[in-house]
Amino acid sequence: MSTETLKIAVQKSGRLFEESLKILKDCGISIDNGRDQLKVRARNFPLEIMYLRNGDIPQYLKDGVADIGIIGENLLVEKGGDLEILQKLGFSKCRVSLAVPKGTEFKGLSDLEGKKIATSYPNTVNEFLEENGITADLHMISGSVEIAPNIGLADAIVDIVSSGSTLFKNNLKEVHTLIKSEAVLAGSPVMGDAQRLLVQKLLFRLESVLQAREARYVLLNAPNEKIDAIIKVLPGMRSPTVLPLAEQGWSSLHTVIQKEKFWEIIDELKSLGAEGILVCPIEKMVL
Structure with a gap:
């Protein structure tokens, strides 16, 4: 494979998939394939698209398997460490928020002291608790976090929130936002010089598209x-x-x-x- 090919990781399914491909196409990059293959070359730009599980993208970037990736900023905070944000992309906006049962009186963050918190974002929550001097018992859940208070597993949850409808359906209320998030283009710390030049060309196109959208x-x-x-x-x-x-x-x-x-x-x-x-x-x- 040519060393002058830029490898980009995108979510193979989920909320970022469609918008990720759309913004690449809006940049004039022709992509023939959809979800059927795990890897495909663009026809008119030296770009190889890799379709990966969302949670795996940060590690692929760290290892240099992918040069750049489109991921949620929330995932970058949780798993990305020092990965660089090259461009915020303006779609898939959401937040990582703290929620408690509707009937629970919540006066402030100090109410979390000694409580049980369920989350899929343990690193984000641990950092948040440390910053605020709070000691709490964390329960790591990879699936439906919002059911934890209803089954007595936790007193509160920290999870991704978009419209808030899922919280409402599970009798929860949002009480604090930890971070705000949107899709971002992140870069590998071990990217080669040839790839960095290609990234600059792609960023020029992205900026033109994003400016036009606004x-x-x-x-x-x-x-x-x-x-x-x-x-x-x-x-x-x-x-x-x-x-x-x-x-x-x-x-x-x-x-x-x-x-x-x-x-x-x-x-x-x-x-x-x-x-x-x-x-x-x-x-x-x-x-």
């Missing part, structure tokens, strides 16, 4: 006498493009803004005379 292309029409006022409220990239319309005294303004900013300024734009406002998604954005 931005929107905005077009609007406005009377010429209102253009200066409208430009002042547009939180866009440098100066917007202004083009004259066929109708005398009117122009079209084109700009890029962060998608969450649009709704903050829409009413102000309309009050300043903006009409025909069009908001479009952006596929790629290179700054």
Whole structure:
């Protein structure tokens, strides 16, 4: 195998699988295979995709079997040690949280002293307890952690939480967040120089895709006498493009803004005379 191939580990099943392949494809990388093979080469980029169990990816990175990997930040904290985060990817956002039965009064972290805590994240929880000077009895569970309080195995749990619906169904309430997490691209500490150059090329593509996901292309029409006022409220990239319309005294303004900013300024734009406002998604954005 060529030494100029970049090996990336992705989850072979689970919540990160689909989004991991999607972001690679959005980077222009053609992948023919899905879940059927454990290893496949991309057709148009020197990338080899390895489909692995999620919990195995950190060790593959440490050992240099994989050069980079897409994993949850929570798993990186639990098993990754000093593995480097090369890029946060913005999907599969969740948190590792402490939860207790709904009927339990919880005044603060000191209530955990001497209690039994069930979790799939023992390293994360132990570090958290040490930082807060708490002594508790940890029960390691690899499966359905949320049932532990219901069967008398634990007084509280620490587990991954997305919507909170699983906690609700098991009569639990979330009382404290230990860490916030999202999918990240992590790098191997023993990656070769040739692979690091390829990583830089991939990161350039990823950054272009991620920037585009958070931005929107905005077009609007406005009377010429209102253009200066409208430009002042547009939180866009440098100066917007202004083009004259066929109708005398009117122009079209084109700009890029962060998608969450649009709704903050829409009413102000309309009050300043903006009409025909069009908001479009952006596929790629290179700054």
